[in-house]
Amino acid sequence: MTDIKDTVSRYAARFRKPERSHRELSPHLRELEAEAIHIMREVAAEFDRPVMLYSIGKDSTVMLHLAMKAFFPSRPPFPFLHIDSLWEFREMGVFRDELAAALGIEMIVHVNEEGRSRNINPFTDGSALHTQMMRTDGLLQALNAGRYDAAFGGGRRDEEKSRAKERIFSFRNTKHAWDPRNQRPELWHIFNTRIREGESIRVFPLSNWTEVDIWQYILEEQIPIVPLYLARERPVVMRDGTLIMVDDDRMPMKEGEVPELRKIRFRTLGCYPLTGAVESEAESLEDIVLEMLTARTSERAGRLIDFDEAGSMEKKKREGYF
C-alpha cells in the first residue's frame, strides 16, 4: 500500500504549485466541472456550517477534487465527513487517511458507537440492520453532532430512478427526511438556500454527471482512486451468485466455501461483505473506461442493498440515507 502514499502525495503537490495544464478537458466535462464549482461556492457563501460527505468511492473522490479546485488557492472552507461502517475494505481506510493528510484537509471519521459496542456484523445481522445502524443512523448522528446546515453528497441523477427527480439543493426537515412531493422548484442557477433552525439542505454537485463522465474525468484529470477499482488477483468466494472478496478474517466461511484467487475489480465500493466484485481484465484506467463503454450491467447491480425492490432507494432516502 506504499504505492497509494506515493500516488496521493504526487497528486497533492499540484495544488501547492499549479502548473499551467496543457491537458484540455473535453468540452462537456468543462461544463460539468464549472457547474459543480459554482454549486460548491454557493454553499460555502450561504451556509454557516457546511460539510462534505466523503465515502472514499470514485464519485466522492471526484467531488473532493472539484472542491480543491473550487476554492483554490484557499483550502475548501468546510470539513469532510466519512461515516465508517467498520466493514470498509482495508485499502479504503488507507486511501482516505493518506489523501486527507497529503491535501491538508479536515477529515472527520464518525462511527456509530452503539453499533460498534453491539458488534453489528453484516454477515450475521443481515445487510438491512447493518446498513441502517452503521450508515443511516451513523450519518444522522454525525450530522446532528456537527449541527451541519448543508451536506454535500456525490449522488448522480443517472444512478437510480428516484434520484432523477431530486433537486441539486434538496431540502431536509429537522428529522433529515426528504419529501419528494414537496420539493422547491429549482430554476436557472439560482438556488434557494433558506432554511430554519434545525433544517438542512443536501447538495448534489454531481447531479448532471453520468458514470461515464466520472470515469472520463478521472482519466483526463488524473485523479487517484482506491486501487480496488482496478483488476487484480484477489481472494473471493461466490455466494448467492455474487463474488465477495475475503478482505479480512472476520468473514465466516460457509460449508464447502474455499476462497480462490480470481482477477476481479469493483465498480462501486462500500462495506466489503455487501459489495459484489466483477471478473475483469481492466488493470488501468483506460481499460476501465473501455469496459465501461461496452458495459452490459449498471453499477448498482453490484450493490446488494438495492435488491429488495425497485422502490427501495426512495424509501431509504425518505429516512435520511444519502
Added chain:
Amino acid sequence: MADGDVSREVRERLTRAGEGGVLRFITCGSVDDGKSTLIGRLLYDSKLLFEDQIKTLERDSRKHGTTGEEIDFALLLDGLEAEREQGITIDVAYRFFNTDKRKFIVADTPGHEQYTRNMATGASTADLAIILVDARKGVLTQTRRHTYIANMMGIRHAVVAVNKMDLVGNSRSTFHQIVSDYMKVAEDLGFKSITAIPISARYGDNIFKRSDSLKWYDGPTLMEHLERVDTAADDILELPFRFPVQWVNRPNLDFRGFSGTVTAGRLAKGGQIRVAHSGKEAAVSRIVTADGDLDEAVAGEAVTLVLDREIDIARGDMLVDPKSPPEVSDQFAAEILWMTDEKMHPGRSYLLKAGCQITPASVTTLKHKLNVNTFEKEPGKSLDLNEIGVCTLSTSKLIAFDHYADQRETGSFILIDRFTNQTVAAGMIEFSLRRASNIHTYAMDVDKSRRAALKGQKPAILWFTGLSGAGKSTIANLVERKLAGNGRHTYSLDGDNIRQGLNRDLGFTDADRVENIRRIGDVAKLFVDAGLIVTCSFISPFRSERQMVREQVEAGEFIEVFVDAPIELCMQRDPKGLYAKARAGKIRNFTGLDSPYEPPEAPELHIRTADMSADEAAEKVIDELVKRGLLG
C-alpha cells in the same frame, strides 16, 4: 490488446463523445402524447440501458405496463413509487444520454395544466424544446401553452415532433396540416428555429433510424437534428462581460481574489472591469484557476479574479464591462410565474434572489395577467398558482441586472416566502423603471435624530397586533396617555382614523388587507422620521406584512406587542358587536373566524390580556420602552 491500442481506442471514443459539448433540452406534450415513451426510446436506442435495467423494465412492463407484452418505455422514467401506481409523471426528471457527438441532458416535464411551474423549471436551463403533438389530435390548447412557456423562458429552438404517425397511417397530409397549424401558433414568438419531424416513439421511427413507412419525409431524424443543432447562435461570448461575485477568496493576507462564474462575454488578463453598484473600476491582474493562471476567461468558466487595486467588493456585487454595464435599479418590470398555492398579493414583502444578490422586495402593481392559452392580456388583482403576470417590483436594495431577453443568467430572479422559505415565483426582468443614477436622496439639514433629540426621546413604532376584541386599542390608548403625561411626543394610528380617511377605498379581502398595512407602515415611518413615538393598533393578521413594516425602519425602532387573548374571550367581550355579525354571516373574511390570524413568532412583548388588567398591560409596555432606552 496492447496498452497503446487501448489508450488510443479509449481516447478516440471519448473525445468524439465530447466535441459537441452538452445539449440541454426539454420535452413537453399533453397527457398521453408519448413523452415518456420518447425519452425511454432515446435511452434505449442510444444503447445506454444495461441488461439489469432492461430486465427490471420487462418485469415492470408486465406488472404496470399499458403495452401488453411489449416493453413500456414510459416505465423507465416514472421515478417515484406513488407516481408509478397512479400512472402519471408529477415532477421534473432529468435524464442523460450520449451519442458519439454530444452529451444530452433531458428535462422530462409533465403536461398537466397544474404543472406549468415544473415545465418552467425544466425550461429555465434548456436550450431547445421538443414539443410533442399527437398526430391524431393535432395542435391542442396544451400545445399552445407549452410553446408559450418555452418561448417565455427564453428557449430559442423548437422541435415539433408529430408523434404516433403509425396511428394515422403515416399520412403526409396530416403531418403537413399539423405543421401548418403549429406555425400559426409559433411564428410570431421569438424562436430562431422551428423544425418539424414526423415520428413514432413506440416503434422508433425517425428517432435514431429512418422509417420505411415515412419515406416521403426527407428531413433529419430527431437524433440527427439534436446532434447538429447549433443553439449557441447568439454567441454568448460576444455579449458584454458579466461576473457575479460568489465568494471572496482570501486564503492569507497576500491574496484577495473574487470567485465566480462568467455568465456572459469574455475578459482578458489586464482588462478593465467595473463594479456595477459602486461604479468603481479596476484592471484584472490575474485570472486564477487550480490548473494555473489563464490569459482569458470566457462565459461558462468558473474562475477567481485578482484586481490591480483594493476596492470594496463583496458577494452580490457584479463585475462588468465598463463600456456596457447592466441596469442598476430598485424598480423594474418583470414577467412573473407564480409557483405556490398561496396567492400573490401586490404589496406583500418577499425575498428576491437574483444571481448572488438577495434583498427584500415587493410586487408594487400587477399590470396585467397573461393567458398562456390565448396569449392575451387579461386584467387581474392577484396571481394564483401557475398564473403569469407582468408586474412592477420594488426592491429594498439596488440590484444589478440585464434584460432577460438579452441575458438569461443575469436577467432572472426567484421570489422566496419569508416565513415558509418556499420558492414562490420565477421572474424574468423586462426593463428598469428608473435608473439609480437619477435618484438623489436629498440630505436634509434637520434629520430624524435632530428632531428626536429636540423632543428628548427616541422615535419608535409600537405595533399592537391581535384579534378583534383582544384589547389593542384600549391598551394603546392608555400607553399614549401615560407617555403624554410624561411629556413625550406621540401619535396614534388605528382603524378609526385610517379606514375612514387614507384607506377608505380598501375592503377586507386578503389583497386589500396587505395594501392597508403597507400604507399604514408608510405613514408610521413618516411619523418616526418626525421623531414621534407612534402607537399602531391593527389586527394585522399576516406575519409578512408586519415584517414588511419592521424592515422599513431602523433596527430597534419597531416594537411588536402581541396582544393575546383566546378567541372565546374576544367573542365574549365583542366590544363592537362584530363577532355577532360575523357569526350571523353579515361580515365575511373576519379574522379568527373565516380568515386566518398568524401570531407573531418572536414579538418584543407578549401580553396575555386574559390574566391582567388593561392598566397593568400598559405599564408593561412603558417598562419595555424604559428598558430599551427610548425615553431618554
